[in-house]
Amino acid sequence: MAIKKSVELENGVIAEYWRIENVVLINGSNQAEVLLELWKDKSVRQNSSKTSVKKELYFVELESLNCDIFPTCYSKIKLLENFTGAEDV
Secondary structure (H helix, E strand, C coil), X not given: CCEEEEEECCCCCEEEEEEEEEEEECCCCCEEEEEEEEECCHHHHHCCCCCCCEEEEEXXXXXXXXXXXXXXXXXXXXXXXXXXXXXXX
16 A cells, blocks of 8 residues: 655655555554655565655544554545645555
8 A cells, every 4th residue: 555646856856656664653642653655656666675765754643543554544644735636556
């Protein structure tokens, strides 16, 4: 599972494949810290010798911790302004 949302980085590189690397549930809350990796595209991500072009940290509010965490986090990330129009891949 991943999100496809094209962005142009400061160095001119265009990348589109966002994948959750890590989720940390924040103790005592329904919040999660979600670390996303950005890859040029899916094929580059599947090449084990490559590395991501960028990592970004986001915080999302979960309605409940009794859920499938990764799909829920992807759904919440897609609600953020800079992920408007993102699609599941």
